[in-house]
Amino acid sequence: xxPDLGSYAQYVLSSYAVSLVLIVVLVAxxxxxxRKVKAELEAIxxxxxxxxxxxxxxxx
Amino acid sequence: xxxxEYANPVKFIRTTDRLLPWLSVTAVLCLAVGLIWGxxxxxxxxxxxxxxxxxxLHVPSALMAINAWLMMLVASIIWxxxxxxxxxxxxxxxxxxxxxxxxxxxxxxxxxxQPMWGTWWVWDPRLTSFLIxxxxxxxxxxxxxxxxxxxxxxxxxxxxxxVGSVFALLSRYAVLFxxxxxxxxxxxxxxxxxxxxxxxxxxxxxxxxxxxxxxxxLVFLRTQTEIRARRARALQAxxxxx
Numbered sequence: 129x130x131p132d133l134g135s136y137a138q139y140v141l142s143s144y145a146v147s148l149v150l151i152v153v154l155v156a157x158x159x160x161x162x163r164k165v166k167a168e169l170e171a172i173x174x175x176x177x178x179x180x181x182x183x184x185x186x187x188x
Numbered sequence: 189x190x191x192x193e194y195a196n197p198v199k200f201i202r203t204t205d206r207l208l209p210w211l212s213v214t215a216v217l218c219l220a221v222g223l224i225w226g227x228x229x230x231x232x233x234x235x236x237x238x239x240x241x242x243x244x245l246h247v248p249s250a251l252m253a254i255n256a257w258l259m260m261l262v263a264s265i266i267w268x269x270x271x272x273x274x275x276x277x278x279x280x281x282x283x284x285x286x287x288x289x290x291x292x293x294x295x296x297x298x299x300x301x302q303p304m305w306g307t308w309w310v311w312d313p314r315l316t317s318f319l320i321x322x323x324x325x326x327x328x329x330x331x332x333x334x335x336x337x338x339x340x341x342x343x344x345x346x347x348x349x350x351v352g353s354v355f356a357l358l359s360r361y362a363v364l365f366x367x368x369x370x371x372x373x374x375x376x377x378x379x380x381x382x383x384x385x386x387x388x389x390x391x392x393x394x395x396x397x398x399x400x401x402x403x404x405x406l407v408f409l410r411t412q413t414e415i416r417a418r419r420a421r422a423l424q425a426x427x428x429x430x
Contacts, residue, residue, distance in 0.1 A: 131228055133238040139303050140241050143296045144227065147245045150295075151402070154288045158406055162413045169420045176423055179430070 195272035197415045204408040211408065215401035222395030230387055242300045243384070244392055248399035249292035250318070250359075256286030256403060257321065257349070257356035260328075264346035274411065276342035277418060279349065280332050281410030285403055287325035294318060317358040324352035338418055 133140050194200050226244035233240035263279035266272055297315065298308040309315065328348055335341035384392065 129228070131238070133241075134232075136238045136303055139299050140227075140238050143242045143245055143299045144223075146295050146299070147249065147292045150288055150292055154285065154406065155402075158410050158413070162409055165413045165416045165420065169416045169423075172420050172423045172427075176427060179427070 192270075192272070195270070195274050197274055197419070200274050201412050201415060204412060208405060208408055211401055211405040215398055215405050217398075218394055218401055219398030222391050222393075222398050225391035226388075226395060230391055233388075236304060239300055239303055240388065242296050243388060244395040246293060246296040246300060247392060248396040249289045249296065251396060252399050252403050253286055253290040253293050253318070253321065254356050254360050256282050256289055257325075257352060259407075260286065260349050261353045261356070264349040267342050268346050273338075273342075273418065274415065276338075276346070277414035278407060278411045279345070280342075281414050282403075282407045283325055283329050283332070285406045285410070287322065287329065289399070289403070290318065290322040290325055294322060314359060317355050321352065321355045321359050324348070324355055328352065338421070 194203060223244055227241050230241070232238045260279040260282050263275040263282070266275035267279070294315075297318075301310075302308050328345055331345050331348060332341050335344065
C-alpha cells in the first residue's frame with residue numbers, strides 16, 4: 129500500500145508529518161478556545177442577568 | 189438580503205453556526221481525498237522523483253498564506269471605512285490561520301528545497317518576501333494582543349495589514365519581477381500549457397479546495413470566538429462600572 133518513495137522518503141514523510149501536526153494543533157486549539165470562551169460568556173451573562181434581577185427587586 | 193446584514197454579530201453567529209458543520213465535513217473530505225490521492229495514487233516526477241508529492245501541501249498552504257492576508261486586507265478596509273466590528277474581528281481571527289499556512293509553506297518548501305536545490309534556504313526574492321510575510325503575521329497577532337482597547341487595536345492592525353499587503357503580493361509575484369532566484373514559476377495558471385501535468389493537477393485542485401474550506405471553517409469558528417470574547421469583555425467592563 130505504501131508507495132515507494134525511494135531515497136526521498138524522509139523528505140516527503142517529514143513534510144506530511146509537519147503539516148498534519150500543525151493543522152491538527154491549530155484546529156484543536158481553535159475548538160478548545162471556542163468552547164472555553166462560549167462557556168465564560170454564558171457564565172458572565174447569567175451573572176449579569178442575576179445581578180440586574182436582584183437590583184430590580186431591591187429597587188422595588 | 190444585504191451582505192452587510194452579516195455585520196450584525198448575532199446574525200453572523202447564527203448563520204455561521206448553520207454552515208460550520210457542512211464546511212468542516214467538506215474540508216476534511218477534500219483534504220483526505222486530495223492528500224491520499226496525491227500521496228498514494230500519483231506517480232513520481234521524472235526529475236523530482238517522489239518529492240513531487242510535497243506539492244499537495246506546499247502549493248495549497250502557500251496559496252492560502254497569501255490569500256489569508258488578502259482576506260484580512262479586505263476585512264481591514266471594511267473596518268476602516270464602515271466600522272463593522274465583525275470585519276475587524278474576522279481579520280483578527282484569520283491571522284493565526286494564515287500564519288500557520290505560512291509556516292507550512294515555509295517548512296515544506298525548505299524540506300523540498302534540500303534534495304532539489306541542495307539547500308534548505310536561499311535568500312531568493314519569493315522565499316524572502318514569504319519570510320517577511322510571516323514576520324508581518326507575527327507582528328499583526330502581537331499588536332492585537334498588546335493593545336487593550338479593541339477599536340484602537342483594530343485601527344492599528346488595519347494599518348499594519350495595509351502595509352503588509354505589499355509583501356503578500358510580492359511573495360506571489362516576486363518571481364515575475366526578478367529573474368534571479370531558485371524558486372520556479374507558478375505551478376497553477378489560467379494558461380493550461382503552464383500547468384503541472386493532469387496527473388498531479390487534479391489531486392492538487394482537490395487538496396487546494398480542502399485548504400480553502402479549512403481556512404473558511406477555521407475563520408468562521410475563530411470569528412465567533414472573537415465576537416463572544418469581545419462581548420464578555422464589554423459585559424465585564426459594565427459590571428465593574430455598576
